[in-house]
Amino acid sequence: MKYIIEGGRKLKGEVKISGNKNSILPCMAAALLTQEEVILKNVPNISDVDIFIEIFKYLGVNVERKDSSLYINAKKIFNKSLPENLVSKLRASILLVGPILKRTGEVNFHFPGGDIIGKRNIQTHLDGFIKLGAKIIKNDLNFHISLDRPKKKISIFMDEASVTATENLILTSVLGNGKTDIRNTASEPHIIDLCNMLNKMGGKIKGIGTDNLEITGVKKLRGAEFTIGDDFIEVATYSIAAAITKGEIKIICNTKTDLVPIINILEKFGIKLIPMKDGFLVKSGRLKSPEKVITSIWPGFPTDLMSVVIVLATQSEGVILCHDWMYESRMFFVDKLISMGADITIADPHRVLVRGPSRLNGRVLETPDIRAG
Known part of the structure; x- marks a missing residue:
């Protein structure tokens, strides 16, 4: 499947979350x-x-x-x-x-x-x-x-x-x-x-x-x-997309308790998920990277979100260690971000250091896996 994405625009409006x-x-x-x-x-x-x-x-x-x-x-x-x-x-x-x-x-x-x-x-x-x-x-x-x-x-x-x-x-x-x-x-x-x-x-x-x-x-x-319950990974992905474009969106979903370990990390970056009756209002101001994000077994931070968090880190102030100990090839997509202008150092197959913010430029990319995509 091929996508053509034109960047430089704030995300706005509302989105209904799919089933998990x-x-x-x-x-x-x-x-x-x-x-x-x-x-x-x-x-x-x-x-x-x-x-x-x-x-x-x-x-x-x-x-x-x-x-x-x-x-x-x-x-x-x-x-x-x-x-x-x-x-x-x-x-x-x-x-x-x-x-x-x-x-x-x-x-x-x-x-x-x-x-x-x-x-x-x-x-x-x-x-x-x-x-x-x-x-x-x-x-x-x-x-x-x-x-x-x-x-x-x-x-x-x-x-x-x-x-x-x-x-x-x-x-x-x-x-x-x-x-x-x-x-x-x-x-x-x-x-x-x-x-x-x-x-x-x-x-x-x-x-x-x-x-x-x-x-x-x-x-x-x-x-x-x-x-089927709503996809909490999708909630986090849309939230991050809104934050890095400096936008504001409403997310319609039924899941809230599943998001606690994820919201904890997003808030450290400066992303706010304001609870509403039928979901969340997502806002963000100045993005700043926490010291590190490490994946863990549930209810820890899920490995499926590491790829989008690395993208978030490229648009956040500071240096962050991103560590996914579960999969040794999860980080191998970062060379594509580097080709776009990201400042990332690959420490080993499980860890990268991201320095932000960086201006990312358009490129033709091929994704190695669904989450990196």
């Missing part, structure tokens, strides 16, 4: 766990959803899209293999492995693709499947997973608080006769969305919003209607 990009895909995956219809509302209009719809149709699942709603009916799943040409486009396709495994007893898939922001292996997923009683056969980048002997009582301590691995373990544990305790889980708002949706479908998940989940398997999940 990181919520919709696991919630779509959850729809595969029931033979009844699932209706998802506030669905964002993004290519990731389009790819999931293509995969669903390949599996034999009926999907209908009406405006911002999806109607999914997985009464039957005819295919136990995920299509390599689609899986290679989207890392989140790994989320379909658990539901297909539970519905059909086995699944074949190719190593998933996606944004190039580091060594994003799937070992945490595979380790979790094995602990849940699965048998895995690997042939180069292809995997065959089958349910060997599902266990009655399982305790899992995750080596890392991976978001997608947490979601996959939840999706794989919610159906069955056993009880699964998962510790050191991720607890982002999109995981809360997934758990709330599954409970609405008849699941039994406790500890939602914490890093310790207790899941009691059920024999059957029913259909349900669920509204």
Whole structure:
């Protein structure tokens, strides 16, 4: 996709926030766990959803899209293999492995693709499947997973608080006769969305919003209607865009508590998000960089916002250390900002020093990942 952007203008007006990009895909995956219809509302209009719809149709699942709603009916799943040409486009396709495994007893898939922001292996997923009683056969980048002997009582301590691995373990544990305790889980708002949706479908998940989940398997999940939460990353992105153009915008959204750790950082830069009944009014004056911004697991500052914070730092007074310890290639887009006139020093693959403010000049750029874009 190609965009032509003419800068030098203040942003103004109002914007309605989309459904959470990181919520919709696991919630779509959850729809595969029931033979009844699932209706998802506030669905964002993004290519990731389009790819999931293509995969669903390949599996034999009926999907209908009406405006911002999806109607999914997985009464039957005819295919136990995920299509390599689609899986290679989207890392989140790994989320379909658990539901297909539970519905059909086995699944074949190719190593998933996606944004190039580091060594994003799937070992945490595979380790979790094995602990849940699965048998895995690997042939180069292809995997065959089958349910060997599902266990009655399982305790899992995750080596890392991976978001997608947490979601996959939840999706794989919610159906069955056993009880699964998962510790050191991720607890982002999109995981809360997934758990709330599954409970609405008849699941039994406790500890939602914490890093310790207790899941009691059920024999059957029913259909349900669920509204995807607003995208807090999008709220922050629009807020930063307004600030660096010295504009003022109104953001219409329902999410507020999810923004607390993000607003804390934005306020240090001088950006004000004034709460309103239906969202926020975003204002900014003189932008000044704090000493440092470091990503962390939730409820810390999210890695998905590091790229736009670096851009914000180029327009803020002072020197700031931006540190993303999660992905070793997250910072590799900054050379494009440097080519535009930014004063940035790359300390190592995880850390950069940004000195601002700098005047950025127009360039033809190719983005390495969606967040850098």
